[in-house]
Amino acid sequence: MSNLNEENNILRDTVREFCEKNLDEKKIEEEKIDNNINSLLASQGFMGAKISSKYGGSELDDISYHIILEEFSKYSPSIAMKIFMINSLYLPSVINTEYESYLQDVSSGKMNVSVDFMNNKYKLEYGNNINGTVENILNTDSENIVLFDGKTTIVNGPFKTREKDFMGFKGLKFGSIELNNKYNVIDKNSRKEKIMEDSYNDLSAIALGIISGAVDKAMDYSRVRTVFGAYLKNYEPLVFRLSEMYSKENILRSILYSNLDKYYTFNFAMNSIVEIARFSVNTHGGYGYFKDFGVEKFYRDAIILKSVFYGNSELKQLSNHVYSEKLTFI
Amino acid sequence: MSNLNEENNILRDTVREFCEKNLDEKKIEEEKIDNNINSLLASQGFMGAKISSKYGGSELDDISYHIILEEFSKYSPSIAMKIFMINSLYLPSVINTEYESYLQDVSSGKMNVSVDFMNNKYKLEYGNNINGTVENILNTDSENIVLFDGKTTIVNGPFKTREKDFMGFKGLKFGSIELNNKYNVIDKNSRKEKIMEDSYNDLSAIALGIISGAVDKAMDYSRVRTVFGAYLKNYEPLVFRLSEMYSKENILRSILYSNLDKYYTFNFAMNSIVEIARFSVNTHGGYGYFKDFGVEKFYRDAIILKSVFYGNSELKQLSNHVYSEKLTFI
Amino acid sequence: MFEEYDDYRKQIREFGLKEFTDEVAAKYDRGEEYPDYLRKKSLSLGIVDMQNPAKILIAIEELCRIDAGLGISVTTPYFGAEVLMLFGNDKQKEFLNDVYSGKYVLGLGVTEASGGSDVAHIKTTATKKGDKYILNGSKMFITNGAIADYLVVLARTSDEDKPHHGLSTFLLNTKLNGFKANKLTGKLGVRATNTAELTFDNIELSSEDLIGEEGKGFYYIMTFFNISRIYVAAQGLGIAEGAFDKILEYVKANEIKDENTMFEIADVATRIEATKELTYNAASYLFKFEPRPQLTSMAKAYAGETAVYASEKAMEILGANSLEENVERIFRNAKIMEIWEGTSEVEKLVISRFILKGE
């Protein structure tokens, strides 16, 4: 990749080795990310990838951050999502507020945090305390969470949580939180919209990791699996499609790291991810349907990523950007 | 575009101005490219874009060449195809042969040439003379043509030609040539396969021009056309699709000029071009079906480009490249 | 479905294969000329048996399968007849016999330059003056526009709050003073069909030229489109089948066996089969007077896309061989299927509206 330098490549190898040495992706899916893993991630500076060194973070540039997201996502999308939540959502929520010092404990892995980005339509009843239910939130085992409700609000735990079995990003605890806590307004404006729009490239990096993981698995399988007396890689339609997917993977990597307009990159990533993850499952035949082969998780995480983060409002943002005006639709 | 410098941008503007000042794209489609246009193109150095200065060419680098192809293609795909035939097909056919001095007359616009790239299955009967028919060849008004028939062969005119009405690249004369001429083997190996593979990026540049022309027309139209009491640009599905196509255009431009692997770029270009040209026609409603609006030509040229230059063998080349091995298919 | 017409289908196909030779198809395509002699020849086949719409459907499908330019030319001189049949007075219904017999060519003048599929906002006016109507305005993309003897024309007879009120339909004799047709050339495909831009300059219409009741024109035309769309679906189906014929011919002749092409064949064949069943099924409801407009719109939209898809696939699979005129013509013909009689976009809104209403 022309835009990546030696340092970037070393970082990529470092993450890869870290994953292989320290993480068991199947165990993460089954037993969730625990404090052990949190500490490990923190000790290597991944947890606070974008956080200022003032708070013990690694203060990385965008390219380095995206390499981390991509590589973790390729191995375990759940880990990438955890890092994303901290650095792309939590960090910009609390920065330049009186709570930004929380980032110290976040980057050291001591404090679990969460941000509600699920486009929840929950109703919060404000009083002295905050009451209500936050539905469908990742990282239910958090010590504090950021909510957007016209304003930007932070709420400290402990929380009464109800965990749910969740199909995507299974390494993270998921469920609802029953609020009966103190809350603090940290910004009288909601930072959500800007945060989400600023995170397009970060999400594209996670998508790239999922795509890369799915394509790799399928290509590897096509080299070893025989059916009807020939290797899968000897079947034209399968190989053509896999090769086209590998092409897309490389295009996405190229435009992400060459910093093409984030709207285009995000659109391309979201339009590719599900189809590629699906075809990787197909390539594996019956085996693809079982978690042991580590490929169906890409399909699950791909549809979640797309469903939650890409819809009409993102297409509207893209269109406004392309037309250089705020369009109104009938 | 990060990879393009000031000089590149000036070249782009130059071509654009040249087209607007000197060319009438509708006249080109109806009356073909004539000697007048040939001379004009030659005088500005476009005809011999890649040809060595020794032969009066402009000796441009790839980026400049692709800018020329893209910009001409956006205005008139036929002109781009003409320049492509000379610089991407004819030049590498005759270079380092005793006929390379022909390039002098080619770059000056004095000599029309052609190369058979249509995957013809014609049969040539060799003797002292060459007899037979070359079916479906562009530039039937050529003084000499290069044929591939196991070898690389050059045949000088005059030729007995039969012109056909042709749906694509209408600015070029098209038809068959009845050979009863002298021929000379200029390379005992066929150069065709390598020439075609080397031209991927050049074809992607032509595709980019077509895509860019089609998207531009459709977006412009969406800003001025009203239907059911609103501008087309106020209709979500139309705008979303156009915006996604504009995204693709920008991605293609980015990967072409950042010199991503040509196999991936070509695949992306060929997978996008027809769909985009088709939707541009759709956007124009009934008007899109008439040549006056200058948009159906993109659809015609798009399908020709894809049909002629992209098929199973190109997908095989892509696959071999992706798998880093020569695959065999059952 | 419609197996009872297998003999008729055969007969139509034989006629098409005999008359629509590659040479004839190429000639009228290149020249953008309407093949009037084929219209006359075809009459003997009973293509326009209005008592039997299934035969019309099959004729359209089979003839477009061979060549859509000629096929549509031959089956469209009756375009608009249903408006007269359903809503016309006795004299107008009687007049239809002259259309069916081939004496007159009919056409439908609805679309305008500013409107596209937006029928409600047409600007042509028919202003009442005594017992006459004075017709002024213009029409765009009118099939048969420059060859029609009569046209069913939609015009505004009164201004109402709702734009689709106040419209009326007339039977216009194109010989009348003030009528001008400008044949439009340079079409991508179906070039044998005649398309024109019309202008109406103070044409005097009598009240006898009114079709049905004043002010109900929008409803009449919508009713008509709900019928005519099924014939467009049949055009699309025929084009797709014709494209597929070319694919099979090529694959067999060249003994192509690679798996990727086999997959493409399966995909195209499956889509065509689905198109056929959607079209026949929607038609069967329509023809027993139990129309299900959402099924008709589904058939039309799907068939249009299938025609384009199959013709593009034919081009791609044949590669350089697709340049052969008889293949590329199919490609050029297909595109209009997504546009006329309501673009695919309009169909999709019809479909979703019916579904959300709860069918």
Added chain:
Amino acid sequence: MFEEYDDYRKQIREFGLKEFTDEVAAKYDRGEEYPDYLRKKSLSLGIVDMQNPAKILIAIEELCRIDAGLGISVTTPYFGAEVLMLFGNDKQKEFLNDVYSGKYVLGLGVTEASGGSDVAHIKTTATKKGDKYILNGSKMFITNGAIADYLVVLARTSDEDKPHHGLSTFLLNTKLNGFKANKLTGKLGVRATNTAELTFDNIELSSEDLIGEEGKGFYYIMTFFNISRIYVAAQGLGIAEGAFDKILEYVKANEIKDENTMFEIADVATRIEATKELTYNAASYLFKFEPRPQLTSMAKAYAGETAVYASEKAMEILGANSLEENVERIFRNAKIMEIWEGTSEVEKLVISRFILKGE
């Protein structure tokens, strides 16, 4: 088509809505547990009326529409019955009554770990020894594998030049010594269904366990798949309809009116309508014993893709709300439709082969 079963359809749907509550569906999905009590309850409905395959088809469609995990669990304990019905001896046919009555659960053991859809190359052997056959080998991804009382098993009885010769089918009692079933867990979807890996370790089969003639097993199984595929098409159709139900529910409840969503609704609805017609049409030929395998394969391949497409669209349109368990479960269930009973890839080869043969 099949309108004559509208009452039956209603009855089945009522049963499904009553029994397949969200809670029940979630419970068996999470626990990967087979809901045997539902199988027993469902018997009263005549779901397995083998005299009436149309009813089976409708039951599968309607139950999968509500929940595919439970729907398939309830309709699949008879899987393989057609092999016995068509090729079994009198005793075996009689045995089927115990399957239909719910006394026994049946299954089909064909697929092996190394083979996937490649039936001809299976490695399980049934070696003749006197008047016995000794069964050795293993099977993979066997539906009902760990709950079946009996299994129709394909095994190699002799080595022949052509690998699809020399195969035979047996009716295997799973209580026999040497049989072991290892329930497979961790499926993406249809988790209420039972899937197992089987091993056969010197199981003694008597010659009475042979189904039909020795050496004809491949033919029997292919004949069976040509039938059973239509039921997979019905599963896919039902799943797609279920996904579409969720879309409509959501769009109506939230009064969503934006045009892009309207287009999506039209596209999904059209694809489902096409799936329905392909499936019913192929089924109607099959059920009157005039099977058209290419139509069945088209229906199966198209339905599988439609199930996946519709369920993905449901996820996307519902956005964050798609995380709701009863929606994401549909998504997870859909994927298998493209895989089992012949992957979509295998179907496409069947289709193109039939077409090139000239139907």
